[in-house]
Amino acid sequence: MITIQQLSKRFGKLQVLNEVSLALEGGQCVALIGPNGSGKTTLIKAILGMVIPQSGNIRFKGKDIVGEWEYRNEIGYMPQIGQYPENMTIGQVLDMMKDIRRVPESTLDYDLFNAFGLGGMLDKRMRTLSGGTRQKVSACLAFMFNPEVLILDEPTAGLDPISTELLKDKIIGERQKNKLILITSHVLSELDDLVSEVIYMQEGKPLFHKTLQSLKAETGTNRLSSAVARVIAIHEFVD
Amino acid sequence: MNKIIKYVIADLLRSRTILVYTAVLLVLSFSVFSMEDNADKGVVSLLNIVLFVVPLVSIIFSTVYLYNSAEFMELLVSQPLRRNVIWMSIFIGLAGAVSLAFAVGVGIPVIFYAATASGLILVLCGCALSLIFVSVALWAAVRIRDKAKGIGLAILLWLYFALLFDALVLFLLFQFSDYPIENGMVALSLLNPIDISRILILLQIDISALMGYTGAIFRSFFGTGGGVALTIAVLILWSAVPLWFSLRFFKRKDL
Numbered sequence: 001m002i003t004i005q006q007l008s009k010r011f012g013k014l015q016v017l018n019e020v021s022l023a024l025e026g027g028q029c030v031a032l033i034g035p036n037g038s039g040k041t042t043l044i045k046a047i048l049g050m051v052i053p054q055s056g057n058i059r060f061k062g063k064d065i066v067g068e069w070e071y072r073n074e075i076g077y078m079p080q081i082g083q084y085p086e087n088m089t090i091g092q093v094l095d096m097m098k099d100i101r102r103v104p105e106s107t108l109d110y111d112l113f114n115a116f117g118l119g120g121m122l123d124k125r126m127r128t129l130s131g132g133t134r135q136k137v138s139a140c141l142a143f144m145f146n147p148e149v150l151i152l153d154e155p156t157a158g159l160d161p162i163s164t165e166l167l168k169d170k171i172i173g174e175r176q177k178n179k180l181i182l183i184t185s186h187v188l189s190e191l192d193d194l195v196s197e198v199i200y201m202q203e204g205k206p207l208f209h210k211t212l213q214s215l216k217a218e219t220g221t222n223r224l225s226s227a228v229a230r231v232i233a234i235h236e237f238v239d
Numbered sequence: 240m241n242k243i244i245k246y247v248i249a250d251l252l253r254s255r256t257i258l259v260y261t262a263v264l265l266v267l268s269f270s271v272f273s274m275e276d277n278a279d280k281g282v283v284s285l286l287n288i289v290l291f292v293v294p295l296v297s298i299i300f301s302t303v304y305l306y307n308s309a310e311f312m313e314l315l316v317s318q319p320l321r322r323n324v325i326w327m328s329i330f331i332g333l334a335g336a337v338s339l340a341f342a343v344g345v346g347i348p349v350i351f352y353a354a355t356a357s358g359l360i361l362v363l364c365g366c367a368l369s370l371i372f373v374s375v376a377l378w379a380a381v382r383i384r385d386k387a388k389g390i391g392l393a394i395l396l397w398l399y400f401a402l403l404f405d406a407l408v409l410f411l412l413f414q415f416s417d418y419p420i421e422n423g424m425v426a427l428s429l430l431n432p433i434d435i436s437r438i439l440i441l442l443q444i445d446i447s448a449l450m451g452y453t454g455a456i457f458r459s460f461f462g463t464g465g466g467v468a469l470t471i472a473v474l475i476l477w478s479a480v481p482l483w484f485s486l487r488f489f490k491r492k493d494l
Contacts, residue, residue, distance in 0.1 A: 011493070048317045051493040072319040079317070083310025085246070087253040092246075099242050100318050 001026045001149065001180050002047060007056035009042055009204075016042045017053065018204040026148065029171065029181040031191045033228065034201030040184045041080060043201070044151055047182075048077055073101065076147035080154045082138035084126040090137055091122035094144075101145050111173075112140045115166045131158040139167055143174070150174060150181045156190060168194060188225035200228060207235065243315065243325060247332025251304070257340050260296055264344025278353035279444045282361055286440050289345065290433050293365050294372045295397050297337050301376035302393040304333060306386040313494045326489045330377055330482055338369040357443035364436035370478040371432045372397075378481040381488050404431045421456040428457075432477045435470055 002024040009017040016039045024030055032040050045051040047058055049065055049072065057064050060071040084093050098108070113119065116136040126134070135158045142150060152171075156164045171194055175181055185191055198215055200207045208215075208231065216222060219230040251257055268285055275281040308329075315325045345365055349358040376393055383389040408427055412420070428434040442461050460466045 045494070050313065050316050052491055069319055069321050072317065075317075077317045079313070081310075082314075084314065085250045085308065085311050087250050088246075092249075096242070096246050097318070100315075100320060 001061060003059045003062075004043075004047075005057050005059075007043075007046060007053050007058065009039075009046060009051060009053045016204050017046065019056070020204070020206060021056075022199065022206060022209060024180055024182065026180045027175070027178045028197050029175045029183065029195045030197045030199060031195040031224075032182060032184040032199050032201065033186075033188065033191075034207075038201040039204040040201050041153060044077075044153055044182070044184065047151065048072065048075065073145075074148045076142035076145060076150045078135075078138045078142035078150075078152045078155055080157070081131075082134045084134070084137070086127035087125060089123050089125050090118060090129075093126065093137065094122075094141070097141050097144070103145050107146060109144050109146050112136075112143050112166070112170055115170070116140060116163060132160060132163070135159050136163060139170075143170060148179055150179060152181070152183045154184055154186070156185065156187065164190070188228060189223070192224045195224070198224065198228070200231070207231075243320070243328035244332050244335070247329055248336055250308075251332060251336040254304075256300055257336055260300070260337075261340040261344045264292075264341065265348065268345050268348035272348055272352035278355055279357055282349075282353050282355075282357045282440065283444060285345065286361060286437065289361065289365050290368075290437055291401060293341060293368045294401060294433060297369045297372035298376045298379075298393045298397050299390070300337065301333050301373045302380050302390050305329070305376065305380035306389060309494075316494050322490050323486060326377075326486050330373065333377075334370045334373045337373055338366040341365045341369050355443075357440060360440050360443050364439060367474045367478070368432060368436055371474065371481075374478045374480075374482040374485070378485040378488075381485045381492065400431055400433050404434070408434075421452065425456060425460050429470075429473050432474060435474060439470060 002022075004020055004022045004024075007017050007020040008015070018039075020039075020043060032043070034040055042051055046053050047060075047065075049069070057066070059065070060068075060074075063071065065071055088096070094113075098105075116139075118136060118140060121133070126137075129137070135155070139152075139155060142152065150171075155167060155171075159167065168190070171181060171183070175194075175196075183191065183195065195212055197209065197211050199209045210218075212224065215224075215227050215231070219227040221227045221230060267288060271284045271288070272278075272281040275284060312325065312329070316322065342362060342365075346362045349362055352358075375396055379392045379396060380389050383392060408424070411427070412424070428438060438457055438461055442458055461470060
């Protein structure tokens with residue numbers, strides 16, 4: 001669904017993405033992991049057209065995304081830190097997004113909206129919200145329009161345990177609808193029961209892109225966190 | 240496009256700054272006009288305040304707004320929207336709100352006390368200056384990522400247009416006072432939108448006679464149809480060029 005070829009991005013002297021090539025297919029839930037500053041968020045932003053790469057290309061359903069904007073109708077994005085116009089209420093933000101996307105009301109997905117109980121807070125202004133509530137609004141917006149691709153940047157950071165579980169259930173539900181879900185997270189234990197593929201980024205390059213099963217089989221462990229630790233250890237040993 | 244303009248304007252009108260700006264302009268204008276018995280004198284007193292305050296508020300308010308809404312723009316860019324549409328909507332929203340505040344704050348007292356050609360031109364020039372300095376603010380804010388530096392640049396730009404440029408012109412005037420530079424002065428004044436506005440308004444009032452020979456040259460240039468057309472064209476250029484540069488940069492900007 002999304003193919004990335006030799007994507008490079010430099011911020012000044014800092015090479016953030018270095019010839020990244022990846023192929024992401026529908027029906028998969030991909031974990032994008034790696035140390036801080038390894039280029040995860042930049043890669044996501046490049047897919048969304050928020051960061052313009054110096055070289056390489058990104059194709060969404062076979063079509064180059066340079067200068068395109070319609071393809072973003074099919075992407076739901078939950079940013080790391082959701083910031084919204086401070087003076088707007090939750091209800092106004094939701095209305096604005098509906099207005100931008102122009103999706104018929106009947107096809108909207110209100111699952112998370114109801115699960116998080118946002119209906120009772122529609123009149124609250126964005127500036128009065130806590131970080132967790134903002135995350136809930138972001139999550140709700142990402143899923144609301146039934147997009148084919150979901151990009152979630154640190155979705156559970158700042159969420160309380162109950163909301164985290166609700167969000168995880170929702171992600172699993174969406175995965176079964178043959179959608180592509182891309183998640184970055186530092187909490188590997190959380191990803192265990194969600195993901196089907198793992199991409200490990202290091203210094204702007206994907207170190208490996210494997211299915212969770214083959215990763216676990218190769219390393220002989222049962223948990224994602226120890227499997228990743230094992231692979232990294234082997235890699236450093238080889239280096 | 241209308242959708243985003245609607246939300247930007249709604250957001251701006253809710254912020255207190257715009258309301259306070261409108262109220263301050265209203266109070267200032269009403270008090271100036273009630274102190275002066277002659278409408279033209281009122282316009283001149285108001286002119287000096289307007290030429291100082293309008294560019295300052297337009298450029299600083301817009302720059303601060305743009306930096307504060309960086310995340311909002313990020314949110315919009317991640318949505319299925321063209322970047323041109325986002326940027327133009329923000330310009331129209333900001334320019335609309337600032338000039339609306341001016342039109343209400345100065346326009347209403349002018350209608351009451353000085354519904355003359357000079358009053359009308361004062362209101363029009365104020366609106367044009369609002370547009371121009373919003374456009375300059377857009378250019379400054381899109382080029383500079385750091386908020387403190389960006390606001391610093393905005394203040395510097397305002398200082399340049401409001402004070403330094405005139406000092407420079409005076410300096411040149413004295414240096415070359417032995418030469419016939421009156422036509423050059425007209426050309427030079429077109430380089431500063433604040434000066435253009437000042438001349439346009441002063442020419443509507445009969446005190447241009449006080450400006451001597453240069454005043455006569457100004458009158459013969461800005462008073463004619465061609466001169467007025469050229470001035471309007473220059474004012475439009477002043478608002479369009481920085482906007483165009485900022486748009487070009489925004490389309491390639493990493494958010």
